[in-house]
Amino acid sequence: xxxxxxxxxxxxxxxxxxxxxxxxxxxxxxxxxxxxxxxxxxxxxxxxxxxxxxxxxxxxxxxxxxxxxxxxxxxxxxxxxxxxxxxxxxxxxxxxxxxxxxxxxxxxxxxxxxxxxxxxxxxxxxxxxxxxxxxxxxxxxxxxxxxxxxxxxxxxxxxxxxxxxxxxxxxxxxxxxxxxxxxxxxxxxxxxxxxxxxxxxxxxxxxxxxxxxxxxxxxxxxxxxxxxxxxxxxxxxxxxxxxxxxxxxxxxxxxxxxxxxxxxxxxxxxxxxxxxxxxxxxxxxxxxxxxxxxxxxxxxxxxxxxxxxxxxxxxxxxxxxxxxxxxxxxxxxxxxxxxxxxxxxxxxxxxxxxxxxxxxxxxxxxxxxxxxxxxxxxxxxxxxxxxxxxxxxxxxxxx
Amino acid sequence: xxxxxxxxxxxxxxxxxxxxxxxxxxxxxxxxxxxxxxxxxxxxxxxxxxxxxxxxxxxxxxxxxxxxxxxxxxxxxxxxxxxxxxxxxxxxxxxxxxxxxxxxxxxxxxxxxxxxxxxxxxxxxxxxxxxxxxxxxxxxxxxxxxxxxxxxxxxxxxxxxxxxxxxxxxxxxxxxxxxxxxxxxxxxxxxxxxxxxxxxxxxxxxxxxxxxxxxxxxxxxxxxxxxxxxxxxxxxxxxxxxxxxxxxxxxxxxxxxxx
Numbered sequence: 001x002x003x004x005x006x007x008x009x010x011x012x013x014x015x016x017x018x019x020x021x022x023x024x025x026x027x028x029x030x031x032x033x034x035x036x037x038x039x040x041x042x043x044x045x046x047x048x049x050x051x052x053x054x055x056x057x058x059x060x061x062x063x064x065x066x067x068x069x070x071x072x073x074x075x076x077x078x079x080x081x082x083x084x085x086x087x088x089x090x091x092x093x094x095x096x097x098x099x100x101x102x103x104x105x106x107x108x109x110x111x112x113x114x115x116x117x118x119x120x121x122x123x124x125x126x127x128x129x130x131x132x133x134x135x136x137x138x139x140x141x142x143x144x145x146x147x148x149x150x151x152x153x154x155x156x157x158x159x160x161x162x163x164x165x166x167x168x169x170x171x172x173x174x175x176x177x178x179x180x181x182x183x184x185x186x187x188x189x190x191x192x193x194x195x196x197x198x199x200x201x202x203x204x205x206x207x208x209x210x211x212x213x214x215x216x217x218x219x220x221x222x223x224x225x226x227x228x229x230x231x232x233x234x235x236x237x238x239x240x241x242x243x244x245x246x247x248x249x250x251x252x253x254x255x256x257x258x259x260x261x262x263x264x265x266x267x268x269x270x271x272x273x274x275x276x277x278x279x280x281x282x283x284x285x286x287x288x289x290x291x292x293x294x295x296x297x298x299x300x301x302x303x304x305x306x307x308x309x310x311x312x313x314x315x316x317x318x319x320x321x322x323x324x325x326x327x328x329x330x331x332x333x334x335x336x337x338x339x340x341x342x343x344x345x346x347x348x349x350x351x352x353x354x355x356x357x358x359x360x361x362x363x364x365x366x367x368x369x370x371x372x373x374x375x376x377x378x379x380x381x382x383x384x385x386x387x388x389x390x391x392x393x394x395x396x397x398x399x
Numbered sequence: 400x401x402x403x404x405x406x407x408x409x410x411x412x413x414x415x416x417x418x419x420x421x422x423x424x425x426x427x428x429x430x431x432x433x434x435x436x437x438x439x440x441x442x443x444x445x446x447x448x449x450x451x452x453x454x455x456x457x458x459x460x461x462x463x464x465x466x467x468x469x470x471x472x473x474x475x476x477x478x479x480x481x482x483x484x485x486x487x488x489x490x491x492x493x494x495x496x497x498x499x500x501x502x503x504x505x506x507x508x509x510x511x512x513x514x515x516x517x518x519x520x521x522x523x524x525x526x527x528x529x530x531x532x533x534x535x536x537x538x539x540x541x542x543x544x545x546x547x548x549x550x551x552x553x554x555x556x557x558x559x560x561x562x563x564x565x566x567x568x569x570x571x572x573x574x575x576x577x578x579x580x581x582x583x584x585x586x587x588x589x590x591x592x593x594x595x596x597x598x599x600x601x602x603x604x605x606x607x608x609x610x611x612x613x614x615x616x617x618x619x620x621x622x623x624x625x626x627x628x629x630x631x632x633x634x635x636x637x638x639x640x641x642x643x644x645x646x647x648x649x650x651x652x653x654x655x656x657x658x
Contacts, residue, residue, distance in 0.1 A: 046512070046522070046560065046561050047512065049512065049514050049518050049522065050512075050513065050515060050518060051515050053514075053515060053517070053518040053521075079563055080593075081529070081561065081593065082522045082525060082593075084520065085521065085525040086518065086521055086522070089521050109592055110592065113529070113588065113592055114525075117528045117529050117531075118528065178495065362542070363496070363540065363542035363543075364496035364497050364540065364541070364542055365477065365496050365497060366496065366497040
């Protein structure tokens with residue numbers, strides 16, 4: 001009788017899914033007066049889990065009529081824990097639908113283990129919470145994001161205050177100013193950036209000079225190329241390029257360094273020792289960058305002017321001496337300073353944003369990557385915003 | 400050794416870091432179905448040995464044989480097949496911090512098997528339940544777990560593919576004694592029902608007495624392997640100190656009462 005049932009089941013499965021040959025050897029079902037017997041066969045192993053899941057899903061479909069189900073393990077070659085688990089899950093589901101399920105002895109070993117682990121903690125389904133309609137969800141997202149932005153702004157302001165407070169305290173003593181750390185920061189953020197800052201300032205001013213020369217030559221106003229390059233480099237380009245490079249180099253480094261220290265609980269360790277992390281981690285970076293940025297800006301200015309001078313002498317036959325003479329004639333004494341005063345401000349913005357985002361890292365490495373990106377993007381944005389404000393203010397006060 | 404074929408063997412292993420020699424001609428056989436505990440002082444090269452056996456580190460010289468086959472000679476697919484049969488937990492869990500516990504457990508399953516998502520979820524839940532975690536742990540990120548839960552989640556991931564050989568690096572370190580005892584029980588069950596072979600680096604003497612069939616002690620850049628009663632009687636000074644020091648007695652008393 002059993003073999004007849006198996007034959008029936010195999011042919012059925014063959015017809016329904018010809019590709020899955022494994023499934024035909026996994027189980028056979030037979031419906032009698034007392035209910036349905038499900039005879040498991042063959043290898044029930046993790047490697048067949050896909051096939052097992054699909055035949056298990058079929059049990060429910062075929063047994064909608066029958067209220068009693070018996071599982072028979074006698075024909076089984078092997079059953080491992082994952083396979084047994086999938087079976088148990090399916091049977092539980094059927095039970096919850098009102099089907100009476102029995103396992104005919106002998107029950108293989110994995111089932112007793114499953115019983116053990118499920119007895120200890122009854123499986124409870126955690127409700128997901130009700131799903132809101134689309135409009136409500138959109139409003140909720142916008143609201144939540146806005147509140148988060150406000151919190152972020154408040155936290156950033158608090159952070160700024162905290163750093164300034166620590167800075168004022170540290171001014172009192174030289175030891176607390178952590179000079180070696182500051183010097184290291186000047187080296188890493190300043191001196192090591194000299195080659196790349198020089199190169200980029202040189203190239204950009206060559207580009208500006210080239211474009212300017214090309215346009216101005218049409219009016220015979222070649223000499224104004226010197227004005228263009230000198231004013232652009234000294235007032236804007238030198239300091240802005242430096243700030244953008246530094247934001248990419250050091251802003252990201254600050255965020256990543258502090259972020260890793262947060263993840264390793266090094267920041268907590270410092271606090272537990274009684275050391276103020278702002279004093280040893282944030283202030284040296286801030287002070288170091290405030291020292292390094294103006295110096296880098298001066299180098300960028302010099303390289304930019306050099307680039308302009310070389311291009312004008314090659315392209316417009318304006319010799320160096322004439323370039324210098326023209327510069328002296330047209331430059332107001334404040335032009336150089338109008339660029340340079342911005343450097344420490346940009347440095348503060350970059351250092352603040354970098355360290356702030358680094359300190360925000362918690363929990364995971366993904367967070368570290370995200371906040372490092374945020375640090376760079378925001379510091380570049382703030383630098384450009386600040387530059388725009390400077391431009392307006394300088395025009396107003398005629399600086 | 401008279402026992403049948405070993406599952407994994409280390410032959411004449413030498414590991415050197417610059418001038419420092421960690422292993423010098425070390426031999427070790429891990430038999431099928433046994434639980435082998437590896438102990439040794441700090442810096443004696445326990446982790447290096449395990450990493451070498453896992454193929455994570457190329458030894459300075461010597462061979463690692465898995466079922467009689469040298470792993471450094473294996474082709475890429477062969478090595479993959481061997482790695483599929485390894486389960487590993489690392490000392491600090493090494494859970495992927497961007498993934499929740501269920502996704503961590505599913506990671507090896509996804510890598511080796513082509514399964515629909517609901518099956519993956521169910522199997523992940525099995526692993527989570529069998530290591531004694533609450534079902535709601537499945538959706539948590541590693542950063543939201545306690546130290547003990549991280550160990551268990553790491554074990555769940557190691558068991559995902561029903562490994563033949565399980566490496567446990569300091570599995571009970573950081574667990575409270577009750578959880579540690581439950582963990583020992585779990586290890587014993589797994590080994591019996593899944594026919595697992597387990598290599599564990601542990602300093603927990605209770606675990607050593609509760610779970611291990613044999614103990615391998617790393618001393619003097621070599622290894623001394625013996626059964627538990629045998630190793631306790633070993634005259635080597637470090638081993639004597641280890642098993643007869645103040646922290647060892649309580650564990651032995653408990654073990655004797657149980658037998």
